[in-house]
Amino acid sequence: DTAVSQTPKYLVTQMGNDKSIKCEQNLGHDTMYWYKQDSKKFLKIMFSYNNKELIINETVPNRFSPKSPDKAHLNLHINSLELGDSAVYFCASSQEVIYNEQFFGPGTRLTVL
């Protein structure tokens, strides 16, 4: 059983397109996250949802819009894709207590041409 799953695994698209990445967790966690990992492997949080409510919204272009239809799903929609959006995007989940670890999905490698 996959704990945190993401689709698609790879996404290759042209500049200016709109694309979405989906994430699902079956761990019963109440909090989900989106992270961006750049080409130097630096990992930065983008968004976090707790029970469908946005609780962390870092300095991210408003072309990025997360949506959480329920606490098991967190999707990321990106409008007007730019070359600099190329990265690996990771979804993660946890039960939101400060000392709890996060569980990561396998990542979605986005390449913008």
Place this chain on the structure above:
Amino acid sequence: AQSVAQPEDQVNVAEGNPLTVKCTYSVSGNPYLFWYVQYPNRGLQFLLKYITGDNLVKGSYGFEAEFNKSQTSFHLKKPSALVSDSALYFCAVRDPRGTGGFKTIFGAGTRLFVKA
């Protein structure tokens, strides 16, 4: 502001030798510290964490970490390295936010290379 530093981009060690991956942190309150490992083309996996209590924390795959409050360090260790330990290791600290939600701040990562 909370921060995490991993001073080494890469650590090289021979198989069977002990390994240490360094991490220092800066927090304004009690530190909640974590180590994660990332294998190629995979998501991060949790290894171990420090919350409170015993300064030596044991985790998955034979890894352990030592919390040192005076040196504000949380170094990852393993007594005998395996080739399969070769991966990217991230130290992280959780940042309690007054508005709710806990932001995890990751270090830049240290690549561990274990030579056979």
